[in-house]
Amino acid sequence: MEIIDNMRKKVRDATLSALKASSDLIEISKINMAINSEEQKIKSLMFEMGREVYESYKQGEAVDAELAEMCEEIARAEMDIEDMKLKILEIKNLKRCSGCSAEIDEDYAYCPKCGKKVETEKVNRDEEEEESETASEYEDEDDAEDEMDNDTEEDDE
Ligand SMILES: [Zn+2]
Numbered sequence: 187m188e189i190i191d192n193m194r195k196k197v198r199d200a201t202l203s204a205l206k207a208s209s210d211l212i213e214i215s216k217i218n219m220a221i222n223s224e225e226q227k228i229k230s231l232m233f234e235m236g237r238e239v240y241e242s243y244k245q246g247e248a249v250d251a252e253l254a255e256m257c258e259e260i261a262r263a264e265m266d267i268e269d270m271k272l273k274i275l276e277i278k279n280l281k282r283c284s285g286c287s288a289e290i291d292e293d294y295a296y297c298p299k300c301g302k303k304v305e306t307e308k309v310n311r312d313e314e315e316e317e318s319e320t321a322s323e324y325e326d327e328d329d330a331e332d333e334m335d336n337d338t339e340e341d342d343e
Pocket residue numbers: 283284285286287288297298299300301302
């Protein structure tokens with residue numbers, strides 16, 4: 187009955203190695219889950235780090251020149267978002283209350299939510315006005331950056 191014994195052994199070995207393989211897979215997937223969770227932690231901490239830097243930059247605190255550049259890009263993107271949101275309001279024939287930020291019909295003189303008088307100026311400002319406004323904002327930013335650069339240089343010395 188040696189042949190049958192050998193067959194049994196082979197089957198048992200195969201079963202054992204299959205079990206081993208599947209427990210390995212479970213182990214690996216457990217480890218991968220732990221890796222993912224650590225990676226998420228790193229991501230959210232990095233996000234928080236970035237936000238802290240950006241908040242400092244917005245409050246005019248000295249920020250490393252390279253970081254200031256990125257902050258500037260973020261600020262520009264935020265302005266673009268604001269412009270695009272205004273564009274959507276314009277398409278919907280709405281304007282935003284400067285008091286409570288409610289979206290109200292562009293014909294309303296007073297905000298129905300907070301009662302604040304709404305500027306007669308529509309959301310769709312003149313192109314020229316918008317451009318000059320944006321330009322002056324950039325100038326302010328550049329000034330702020332120059333000051334920061336000076337601060338950083340002093341710190342380095
Ligand atoms: Zn309002």
